Amino acid sequence: MDIEVVALDEANLKTPPTDDFGFGNKFANRMFSQKYSLDKGWHDARIGPYENFSLPPATAVFHYAQEIFEGTKAYRRADGKINLFRPWENMKRFNNSARRMSMPQVDEEEHLSAIIKLIELEHEWVPSAAGASLYIRPTMIGIDPALGVHASKTYLHFVIVGPVGAYFKEGFNPVSVYISDTYRRAVRGGVGDAKTGGNYAASLYVGEQAKQKGYSQVLWLDAIEGRYVEEVGAMNICFVYEGKKIVTPPLTGSILPGITRKSVIDLGRDLGYEVAEEPVDVHEMLADIEQGKVTEVFGCGTAAVIAPVGKFGLKDEEYLINDYKVGPVAKHLYDELTGIQYGRIPDRFNWTLTIDGN
Numbered sequence: 294m295d296i297e298v299v300a301l302d303e304a305n306l307k308t309p310p311t312d313d314f315g316f317g318n319k320f321a322n323r324m325f326s327q328k329y330s331l332d333k334g335w336h337d338a339r340i341g342p343y344e345n346f347s348l349p350p351a352t353a354v355f356h357y358a359q360e361i362f363e364g365t366k367a368y369r370r371a372d373g374k375i376n377l378f379r380p381w382e383n384m385k386r387f388n389n390s391a392r393r394m395s396m397p398q399v400d401e402e403e404h405l406s407a408i409i410k411l412i413e414l415e416h417e418w419v420p421s422a423a424g425a426s427l428y429i430r431p432t433m434i435g436i437d438p439a440l441g442v443h444a445s446k447t448y449l450h451f452v453i454v455g456p457v458g459a460y461f462k463e464g465f466n467p468v469s470v471y472i473s474d475t476y477r478r479a480v481r482g483g484v485g486d487a488k489t490g491g492n493y494a495a496s497l498y499v500g501e502q503a504k505q506k507g508y509s510q511v512l513w514l515d516a517i518e519g520r521y522v523e524e525v526g527a528m529n530i531c532f533v534y535e536g537k538k539i540v541t542p543p544l545t546g547s548i549l550p551g552i553t554r555k556s557v558i559d560l561g562r563d564l565g566y567e568v569a570e571e572p573v574d575v576h577e578m579l580a581d582i583e584q585g586k587v588t589e590v591f592g593c594g595t596a597a598v599i600a601p602v603g604k605f606g607l608k609d610e611e612y613l614i615n616d617y618k619v620g621p622v623a624k625h626l627y628d629e630l631t632g633i634q635y636g637r638i639p640d641r642f643n644w645t646l647t648i649d650g651n
């Protein structure tokens with residue numbers, strides 16, 4: 294892939310923030326983009342200014358939601374270099390999502406090279422403040438300028454990056470999660486395991502209801518029996534039994550195969566925990582919380598890292614977990630995972646890709 298690097302107008306460049314990062318509302322000066330058409334394949338690869346698109350109102354994505362995205366992060370190490378965390382997994386998942394949404398494949402190595410080049414150009418935007426990172430958002434949309442329910446023949450693939458702090462306002466502190474017993478996120482055979490915008494759009498209504506009840510996230514149950522735990526809004530979920538065993542629901546096709554989840558499974562085993570991918574019956578799990586058998590619950594995801602769950606709500610009942618405190622297993626995994634991500638501890642799994650930070 295030949296990437297044209299467009300010179301930017303130096304006078305109009307934004308400077309990166311050093312604190313108050315928020316999440317997802319600040320972006321670096323440059324973005325990567327390329328276009329696809331049936332006759333040319335992928336073409337016009339460029340790193341140019343972060344700028345608006347001009348698309349006709351009839352553009353396919355606005356009507357039929359043919360869209361996929363990814364989320365990964367770049368971490369500033371103490372030695373000034375930058376780590377990407379398992380970016381190969383994001384490239385692979387992007388293509389899996391593309392396949393499910395009838396979109397073209399992107400060469401995974403070229404996609405990653407384009408991201409590395411963008412980060413090299415925007416290295417000043419990778420923050421060094423504790424807990425902060427550069428969020429990387431690859432996206433693809435169908436851009437045929439016409440109505441009609443069929444796969445688009447033209448696509449736009451772009452990558453934007455921006456510095457972020459903690460995903461939850463709570464930081465690394467427990468969050469409260471509402472269990473939806475009425476609405477479902479995804480069903481087996483649907484698109485729940487693809488990272489496509491519609492999954493998130495469908496979750497917003499329930500998310501708002503949960504917020505009104507004082508909860509910050511929704512826990513989804515399986516769509517067929519409404520009985521088995523699936524995942525949380527933007528995280529997979531793990532249960533700790535008796536402080537020793539970590540259980541997470543299996544990948545049945547309706548939940549996102551999280552890269553953090555996969556890492557927690559490997560890391561957990563390496564640290565001596567018993568880790569199992571097993572169906573979790575919501576009623577048994579809640580009874581186990583009440584009886585003190587479930588000692589911790591935590592979500593895991595790129596944005597949220599490890600997010601302890603302090604409380605579940607179901608109908609009008611509340612289930613307090615570990616006295617709404619961060620538990621030792623969540624803390625252990627958080628320290629190890631972020632230690633590897635930020636290069637504080639050796640990467641014994643070969644999960645990181647280190648690039649020059651300046």
Ligand SMILES: Cc1ncc(COP(=O)(O)O)c(C=O)c1O
Binds near residue numbers: 553
């Ligand atoms: C629905 C959903 N589940 C799980 C995850 C966690 O996935 P990952 O660890 O790859 O970020 C995410 C975040 O990307 C998500 O949006």
